[in-house]
Amino acid sequence: KKLVSQLEFEGIGIHTGEISKIVLNPKNVPQVSFVANNKSFIKPTLENVINTDHATSLGNKDTKILTVEHLLATIYCLYITGLEIYVYGKEIPTMDGSASVFVEKIVPKLEETEHKINFVTINKPLKISIEKSLYEVYPSEKFIVCCKIVTTRSKFLNNKEVSIEITPENFISQIALAKTFCLLEDVEKIYAKGLGRGGSLNNVIIIDDDKIVNPEIMRYEDEPIRHKILDFIGDLSLTNFYFKGEFKIVNPSHHTNIKFCKFLLESICI
Missing domain, CATH: 3.30.1700.10 (lpxc deacetylase, domain 2)
Known part of the structure; x- marks a missing residue:
């Protein structure tokens, strides 16, 4: 599936305690990627995991994104195949500590796509x-x-x-x-x-x-x-x-x- 339009989430990071914002942009290409602070491109892969202390964080030589697991679980389980996630801040917002806010806003914005799940x-x-x-x-x-x-x-x-x-x-x-x-x-x-x-x-x-x-x-x-x-x-x-x-x-x-x-x-x- 894919998003029919852009979505934004803003809130506090569970570990940093700082406000951050993420913008989910639909893509026709069947892949998910992060763009940190408008400059650094990070793929959600095992190779890009840089920290697993009380959360899973991704990064490269330029930057890092903390606590990606709840958002990624939502994308994975809802079969969203094309998405670019712009992160403004250091961490994915924790919202209420679960994935419920992500689900509530994402599900009504989904439509079927031709991409197959293998x-x-x-x-x-x-x-x-x-x-x-x-x-x-x-x-x-x-x-x-x-x-x-x-x-x-x-x-x-x-x-x-x-x-x-x-x-x-x-x-x-x-x-x-x-x-x-x-x-x-x-x-x-x-x-x-x-x-x-x-x-x-x-x-x-x-x-x-x-x-x-x-x-x-x-x-x-x-x-x-x-x-x-x-x-x-x-x-x-x-x-x-x-x-x-x-x-x-x-x-x-x-x-x-x-x-x-x-x-x-x-x-x-x-």
Whole structure:
């Protein structure tokens, strides 16, 4: 699909705390690209990932764009094939901490295009452990993501699991609304790294062991796990391939997602 007209989003960056604006311009060429501050062209590829600390950021020798994952997941799951994204600022706006604002504005502006979506079919099981994360992929005629968190740091998160068939409709209703989250004990550590400056009780779910500090902003009971799926899809989009397969992931992070994506491409000889 493609946009019928230009769209703009403006808001605070979750990590920089600075206001930034992005402009989405439809393109007839079936590719997605970023243009940073009117000068630097950056393709969303694994090779251009420069940082995975609490977000996925892209860059080159001239500039960088922080926190691309929610926007890229939206573009990927809605099958948008031709887009040029102008970024004015350092970071993609976090909006409400989820992908819901992107979906609300983009979906009514979409139309069918002649470009075909080609899927890579997973035809053999794959498995890799990366640090504290586990990734398994199995053959399937559908694109399914099953995510589980196993941790001693939060009774609320421990052993929670979500499995979703990824379609445009399911992305809109079951994934896009999921806000980012953070453990209460990690807030000061993240802030000390110069990150999380745009976080608030309105756009980040704060978890204190077995309870939620701000439950009024939640949309799903298992929202943090759904948000992990959102992040994973955004990172997977950097392979620039669509897949038919069942992805089972345990304790994913942006850092391990990117390593897994590289492993995936190597394993299926792409």
